Amino acid sequence: MPFIFPGSSEQFPAAVPVPLPESPTAAVRDKLAALSVDEPLPEVYAGDLIRLLTQSPYRLYLYWNHARDPFATLRKAVGEHVASHYRLALRLIDVESGEESFYEAPPARSYWFNVRPGRQYRAFVGFYAPERPFVRLLTSEIARTPRVSVSPLTDETPEFHISAARFAVVLNDAGYASDALEMTLEAADEASGEANLAAVTRALARNLTGTDAPFVADDALSEMRALLAGLAFGVPPESLLPLLSKPLAAWLKEMMTLDRRALDASHLLDILRSSLAIELEYDERFDAETADAVRRAARFVWGASEVQMQSPTRVPHIWMPSMNQGLVSRPAHWRTTQASRRSD
Amino acid sequence: MPNGYFSLVLHAHLPFVRHPEHPEFLEEDWLYEAMTEVYLPLIFVFSSLQRSGARPRLAMNVSPPLCEMLADPLLQSRYTRHLENLLALTEKEITRTTQEAPEFLPAARMYNETLSAARRLWMDVYGQNIVRGFRELQEEGVLEIITCGATHGFLPLISTTEARRAQIDIAVTNYRKHFGRQPRGIWLPECAYEPGIETLLADAGIEYFIADTHAILYGEPRPRYGVFSPVRCPNGVAVFARDLETSQQVWSSIIGYPGDPAYREFYRDLGWDAPLEYLRPHLHADGERRHLGLKYHRITGRDVAQDEKLPYDPATARRRAAENASHFIGERIKQAVQLRASFGGRPPHVTSPYDAELYGHWWYEGPQFIDFLFRQLHWNQKEIEAISPGDFLDSGIAVQTQQPSQSSWGAEGYFKVWLNEDNAWMYPHQQAAEIRLTALANAHAEPPDPLTHRALNQLARELLLAQSSDWAFQIYQGTTVEYATRRFRSHIRRFNAIAQEIEAGDINEERLAEIEHRDNIFAELDYRTYRTR
Numbered sequence: 053m054p055f056i057f058p059g060s061s062e063q064f065p066a067a068v069p070v071p072l073p074e075s076p077t078a079a080v081r082d083k084l085a086a087l088s089v090d091e092p093l094p095e096v097y098a099g100d101l102i103r104l105l106t107q108s109p110y111r112l113y114l115y116w117n118h119a120r121d122p123f124a125t126l127r128k129a130v131g132e133h134v135a136s137h138y139r140l141a142l143r144l145i146d147v148e149s150g151e152e153s154f155y156e157a158p159p160a161r162s163y164w165f166n167v168r169p170g171r172q173y174r175a176f177v178g179f180y181a182p183e184r185p186f187v188r189l190l191t192s193e194i195a196r197t198p199r200v201s202v203s204p205l206t207d208e209t210p211e212f213h214i215s216a217a218r219f220a221v222v223l224n225d226a227g228y229a230s231d232a233l234e235m236t237l238e239a240a241d242e243a244s245g246e247a248n249l250a251a252v253t254r255a256l257a258r259n260l261t262g263t264d265a266p267f268v269a270d271d272a273l274s275e276m277r278a279l280l281a282g283l284a285f286g287v288p289p290e291s292l293l294p295l296l297s298k299p300l301a302a303w304l305k306e307m308m309t310l311d312r313r314a315l316d317a318s319h320l321l322d323i324l325r326s327s328l329a330i331e332l333e334y335d336e337r338f339d340a341e342t343a344d345a346v347r348r349a350a351r352f353v354w355g356a357s358e359v360q361m362q363s364p365t366r367v368p369h370i371w372m373p374s375m376n377q378g379l380v381s382r383p384a385h386w387r388t389t390q391a392s393r394r395s396d
Numbered sequence: 397m398p399n400g401y402f403s404l405v406l407h408a409h410l411p412f413v414r415h416p417e418h419p420e421f422l423e424e425d426w427l428y429e430a431m432t433e434v435y436l437p438l439i440f441v442f443s444s445l446q447r448s449g450a451r452p453r454l455a456m457n458v459s460p461p462l463c464e465m466l467a468d469p470l471l472q473s474r475y476t477r478h479l480e481n482l483l484a485l486t487e488k489e490i491t492r493t494t495q496e497a498p499e500f501l502p503a504a505r506m507y508n509e510t511l512s513a514a515r516r517l518w519m520d521v522y523g524q525n526i527v528r529g530f531r532e533l534q535e536e537g538v539l540e541i542i543t544c545g546a547t548h549g550f551l552p553l554i555s556t557t558e559a560r561r562a563q564i565d566i567a568v569t570n571y572r573k574h575f576g577r578q579p580r581g582i583w584l585p586e587c588a589y590e591p592g593i594e595t596l597l598a599d600a601g602i603e604y605f606i607a608d609t610h611a612i613l614y615g616e617p618r619p620r621y622g623v624f625s626p627v628r629c630p631n632g633v634a635v636f637a638r639d640l641e642t643s644q645q646v647w648s649s650i651i652g653y654p655g656d657p658a659y660r661e662f663y664r665d666l667g668w669d670a671p672l673e674y675l676r677p678h679l680h681a682d683g684e685r686r687h688l689g690l691k692y693h694r695i696t697g698r699d700v701a702q703d704e705k706l707p708y709d710p711a712t713a714r715r716r717a718a719e720n721a722s723h724f725i726g727e728r729i730k731q732a733v734q735l736r737a738s739f740g741g742r743p744p745h746v747t748s749p750y751d752a753e754l755y756g757h758w759w760y761e762g763p764q765f766i767d768f769l770f771r772q773l774h775w776n777q778k779e780i781e782a783i784s785p786g787d788f789l790d791s792g793i794a795v796q797t798q799q800p801s802q803s804s805w806g807a808e809g810y811f812k813v814w815l816n817e818d819n820a821w822m823y824p825h826q827q828a829a830e831i832r833l834t835a836l837a838n839a840h841a842e843p844p845d846p847l848t849h850r851a852l853n854q855l856a857r858e859l860l861l862a863q864s865s866d867w868a869f870q871i872y873q874g875t876t877v878e879y880a881t882r883r884f885r886s887h888i889r890r891f892n893a894i895a896q897e898i899e900a901g902d903i904n905e906e907r908l909a910e911i912e913h914r915d916n917i918f919a920e921l922d923y924r925t926y927r928t929r
Contacts, residue, residue, distance in 0.1 A: 093888055097828040103555060105823065106590075106802070108810040115824050162820065196590075198802035198810060203616035212620040212796040221738060222622040227640035228613055 104192035109169035115162040141180030147172040170199040234277040286317040398781040400732025401745040408752035409459035411866035428478040434756035437763040439529040452770035457583035459544040460570040472524040499707040540784035542581035549863035552590040555827040587805035594629040604634035612637040614801035624744035627798040642748040653720040654759035666690040717761040721768035819868040837926040852923035862887035
């Protein structure tokens with residue numbers, strides 16, 4: 053983090069420049085060498101330019117530049133009449149699924165896309181007309197969005213293999229409590245012997261809402277667990293909606309309409325406590341306002357890092373019976389739980 | 397074998413701020429205050445620890461722009477002036493507080509003593525070049541100095557492989573110039589990583605980098621030991637990720653040590669409290685108030701108004717720093733014992749990376765905390781061993797192979813701080829310059845003549861200075877926005893003008909000389925670093 057003091061030359065203009073004697077060309081005060089903000093930077097650079105940049109797991113930024121007026125080229129190629137049907141458009145493709153979406157290209161030659169974590173995308177700038185093929189002008193490189201949860205893969209070597217239950221402990225020790233909760237659900241699903249059906253996770257969702265969650269493929273199970281973890285950490289369902297895949301988002305939206313109170317964190321925590329003996333505890337040094345900030349910082353929503361720790365966020369610990377094993381002692385502020393459950 | 401290993405990693409970095417065209421410049425004060433409050437005290441602490449036999453061991457990045465500024469004769473002479481000026485003010489302050497405000501006298505004496513010590517170190521020991529101090533501490537085995545991006549460029553947002561590679565290669569060359577050896581590790585600027593960067597690091601001979609927690613926790617496959625062990629990328633470059641608990645103990649304004657009521661209050665400064673006439677000889681020529689670094693109050697309490705803060709007591713604060721160091725070690729021991737049991741006997745390794753400027757600038761007592769920390773680690777216990785990341789790699793302890801996850805240590809963990817609605821306008825200009833420089837470097841495999849050679853090298857300097865992540869950060873933060881914007885625009889405009897002249901074969905030598913004089917970073921730079929391989 054840069055080292056910036058309050059105040060700067062913006063507020064306190066420096067003295068009138070005086071050439072230093074050691075300057076080799078002290079008399080030269082060309083505008084290009086001066087710190088002028090008057091002259092604009094070029095609007096357009098020579099050559100076409102396009103770039104798709106990853107901002108976060110949920111957002112991509114696209115900018116582009118045409119060396120020449122693209123409509124002039126189009127009119128020359130297809131004639132004035134046909135060209136009049138076309139608009140400049142953006143096309144975004146999920147490289148793996150082939151799912152695509154179109155957007156009108158704004159005059160500012162840049163655009164922010166809402167996307168999903170752990171995917172690969174490619175963007176195109178081109179001409180779009182209803183019922184006509186998309187005419188590509190510029191094609192970006194592939195941009196990857198990072199995942200927002202742990203990898204589904206475990207190391208195959210005995211030395212570094214780790215079970216889901218044990219990994220939940222590691223995550224909790226690292227301060228990633230929300231991920232630890234997700235991993236605990238995964239371990240419980242595995243232990244149920246019906247991992248592919250996510251029996252425990254689905255039962256939790258059913259207990260919470262009174263209705264079955266939609267069927268999701270194996271690779272989307274972590275999303276369902278993350279949804280539960282997000283709710284458990286008090287993240288408002290509205291904040292979770294745009295982050296979910298379509299089936300889960302539709303289901304959550306329906307639940308919010310049916311009985312909003314059923315999604316309360318306290319309700320979910322009661323279920324977790326009674327079914328899996330999981331406790332969640334916040335550091336007592338935080339007041340209510342801060343605790344709220346802590347809940348808002350749940351990993352599922354915002355990934356991992358704090359604002360370089362400047363904001364008052366500390367991840368709460370969760371306490372799970374599986375953590376008994378191997379622990380010599382546990383922090384004093386952790387609440388004792390009487391329940392027990394299989395350990396790793 | 398200890399129960400756990402602990403690596404303190406400090407990141408000392410400032411953007412390259414040097415304005416020879418002005419006799420004094422407020423943003424240059426960033427450097428001078430950091431030298432007074434952070435770099436000189438840390439060198440003093442580490443040297444004292446070493447002399448006492450406490451055998452401190454840690455890693456520290458001294459970024460290339462910072463090295464270049466610390467070794468710059470103009471900035472050195474200006475710092476001497478700054479230090480003398482401040483010392484003169486502390487002399488006046490001892491007199492004033494003795495007569496008018498004895499409750500502030502201990503602090504006034506403290507400033508006079510510490511600044512006098514700083515001057516001795518600055519003038520007599522290191523001859524106005526404290527890069528020497530860092531270098532000697534590395535040679536004595538105290539520091540493992542690591543490198544950084546050449547100008548702290550945010551690597552995932554740099555558009556070409558050549559320009560990314562240049563950030564690393566130029567940094568390594570600069571490291572060799574200042575420290576006389578190859579760096580083992582690198583602090584990736586803003587801890588920003590995306591898969592593929594490790595290839596460039598390996599090509600540059602770098603063995604490890606520092607990353608944020610989720611780089612490893614979300615890496616593939618799952619990390620057996622979480623962040624309590626490094627991992628190796630598939631190409632063998634190791635990754636050490638941040639431990640959240642130790643970060644919070646120092647960074648957090650709620651539970652962190654720096655918020656203790658006994659510690660010095662940052663925002664109450666003599667530069668704003670004293671009458672202007674009294675201060676005028678110690679201000680810039682514009683006569684405007686500014687922070688002078690002489691602060692006489694303590695934090696007192698979280699919700700205490702600035703005008704109700706109580707006098708600072710250096711002795712009480714020092715005792716608190718000792719207590720905090722003791723508490724920190726106690727927590728490390730508990731953490732290590734618990735983790736080791738959980739890991740089947742394998743000692744955990746805790747990596748604690750911080751901005752160096754936290755220690756001494758934001759947290760005035762930070763250097764004292766570090767002093768007590770290493771003394772107590774050495775003399776009072778055997779359960780935790782302070783080592784450098786390189787030491788851990790040398791230990792022979794097995795390390796898992798993993799593909800780390802894309803990440804940074806900024807807000808929300810990814811790239812939002814450096815790419816958002818306020819600063820996204822920068823990247824098309826930067827990309828155009830990155831592409832253009834490589835095209836020019838490819839077109840001039842050998843320098844055609846001395847003048848064009850100079851122009852090509854300066855072109856590279858202008859791009860490097862524009863790439864500094866500090867400008868986008870400052871725009872995001874809303875601090876010094878105008879200066880950051882001006883700096884970025886200036887370097888891009890200078891780049892475009894010089895590139896145009898090279899392409900036209902008509903270089904304005906006088907103007908080039910002026911630009912060289914202003915942006916004189918990396919005298920050793922060779923533009924051919926940007927050629928396509």
